[in-house]
Amino acid sequence: MLRRRIPISSMTSPKTPTTALRISPGRTHHRSSLTSCALLREGNLQSFIWALQVFLNFMNRKAPQTVLTDQNMHLKEAVQKELPNTKHALSIGLIASRFPSWFNAVLGRHYNDWENEFYRLHNMESTMDFDLGWSDMVSCYGLHGNRHIASLFASRKLWASPYLRGHFLAGLAALPGISKIKDFIQRLLSAQTCLSRLIEQVAVVVDYKDQAGEQQIAQQNSENTILKTAAPVEGHAAAVFTPYAFYELQDELVEAAHYAYFHLEGNAFLVRHHTKTDGGCNVTWNQKEELISCSCQMFESSGILCRHALRVLTTLNYFQIPDHYLPVRWHRTQPQPSKSLIGGPDHGRSYERVKALQSMVSVLVSEAGKSEERMDLATQEVSVLLSRIRQQPVVPNVSGDSVRRQR
Numbered sequence: 001m002l003r004r005r006i007p008i009s010s011m012t013s014p015k016t017p018t019t020a021l022r023i024s025p026g027r028t029h030h031r032s033s034l035t036s037c038a039l040l041r042e043g044n045l046q047s048f049i050w051a052l053q054v055f056l057n058f059m060n061r062k063a064p065q066t067v068l069t070d071q072n073m074h075l076k077e078a079v080q081k082e083l084p085n086t087k088h089a090l091s092i093g094l095i096a097s098r099f100p101s102w103f104n105a106v107l108g109r110h111y112n113d114w115e116n117e118f119y120r121l122h123n124m125e126s127t128m129d130f131d132l133g134w135s136d137m138v139s140c141y142g143l144h145g146n147r148h149i150a151s152l153f154a155s156r157k158l159w160a161s162p163y164l165r166g167h168f169l170a171g172l173a174a175l176p177g178i179s180k181i182k183d184f185i186q187r188l189l190s191a192q193t194c195l196s197r198l199i200e201q202v203a204v205v206v207d208y209k210d211q212a213g214e215q216q217i218a219q220q221n222s223e224n225t226i227l228k229t230a231a232p233v234e235g236h237a238a239a240v241f242t243p244y245a246f247y248e249l250q251d252e253l254v255e256a257a258h259y260a261y262f263h264l265e266g267n268a269f270l271v272r273h274h275t276k277t278d279g280g281c282n283v284t285w286n287q288k289e290e291l292i293s294c295s296c297q298m299f300e301s302s303g304i305l306c307r308h309a310l311r312v313l314t315t316l317n318y319f320q321i322p323d324h325y326l327p328v329r330w331h332r333t334q335p336q337p338s339k340s341l342i343g344g345p346d347h348g349r350s351y352e353r354v355k356a357l358q359s360m361v362s363v364l365v366s367e368a369g370k371s372e373e374r375m376d377l378a379t380q381e382v383s384v385l386l387s388r389i390r391q392q393p394v395v396p397n398v399s400g401d402s403v404r405r406q407r
């Protein structure tokens with residue numbers, strides 16, 4: 001999974017020649033993760049090349065499929081040189097965070113309308129429609145000659161959705177968390193904090209993300225997920241997916257109900273919004289292999305099946321999502337039960353007991369997270385419990401029954 005794509009950001013302090021390069025495998029399972037961070041003395045090409053080489057060595061020289069960066073030109077060049085087979089994309093979340101400073105003064109009271117138009121274009125399906133729409137937008141808002149607009153258009157193949165279709169980004173391009181982490185580290189750099197302090201603070205960010213993800217999972221475990229459709233596929237997704245992936249798929253499933261499907265010939269279908277009379281997406285279904293593909297390429301980009309494919313699957317009486325479309329990345333974390341329980345003669349029963357314990361622990365974390373006092377109490381009590389458990393003798397390959405007899 002680490003090979004799929006990584007977001008990389010460069011942050012240069014205005015006061016010092018120091019640049020922080022953040023490298024992260026991005027979103028795995030239920031959270032965005034920050035796994036590495038390099039502090040470079042200079043933000044030049046050689047420094048970025050060095051950082052990427054070190055990163056590749058950490059990854060056993062396995063290059064990622066996609067990298068997501070900010071607009072640093074040296075970083076762009078370093079990616080081209082060191083990761084020649086990797087798709088380079090720019091984070092629209094990071095780009096858009098600069099819009100107010102670029103366009104607020106120029107557009108004045110029209111800024112919000114322009115921003116809505118920008119995102120409409122960004123989410124268009126075809127590159128031709130995007131280019132035509134961009135030209136109209138520039139004319140409509142009188143942005144001819146604006147250097148930011150010219151630069152955005154010149155680099156559109158790196159950030160505009162129609163140009164990135166089919167490249168796996170896992171929904172990270174627009175993730176607000178990326179710019180939040182960037183802002184956080186930027187604040188530390190501008191305060192000229194020493195390296196050890198930076199490392200401490202990065203650890204705090206990592207811990208914070210982990211807690212948030214765990215609490216979200218615990219919440220999903222302890223509460224009934226609200227289903228919005230009567231489709232069994234939705235229940236299947238709720239049981240398998242992380243909260244993020246489930247809600248993304250749920251949105252697509254809800255939208256799927258507004259789409260009509262037309263059987264063209266053989267395994268080909270056309271899926272179109274019920275209000276449209278032309279256009280639509282072409283879906284191909286291979287029943288033998290249980291493979292489905294859609295011309296919108298949403299699954300290839302995000303790892304979530306699109307509304308068009310879901311419309312066809314539902315029509316074909318599929319009540320579960322085929323295995324190919326349940327990426328391990330989006331599975332809820334399922335820690336394996338202890339090997340000593342797996343090997344026992346009552347393996348199935350032991351496994352159920354382990355799952356029940358996992359569920360209780362999830363609820364514990366969820367409840368503890370609601371206040372400082374609860375968290376203190378839970379931490380204190382669990383520490384005591386853990387040391388008592390560690391004092392118990394371990395008997396290998398015990399069954400569920402023998403575990404109970406030891407009590």
Ligand SMILES: [Zn+2]
Nearest residue numbers: 294296306308
């Ligand atoms: Zn589609």
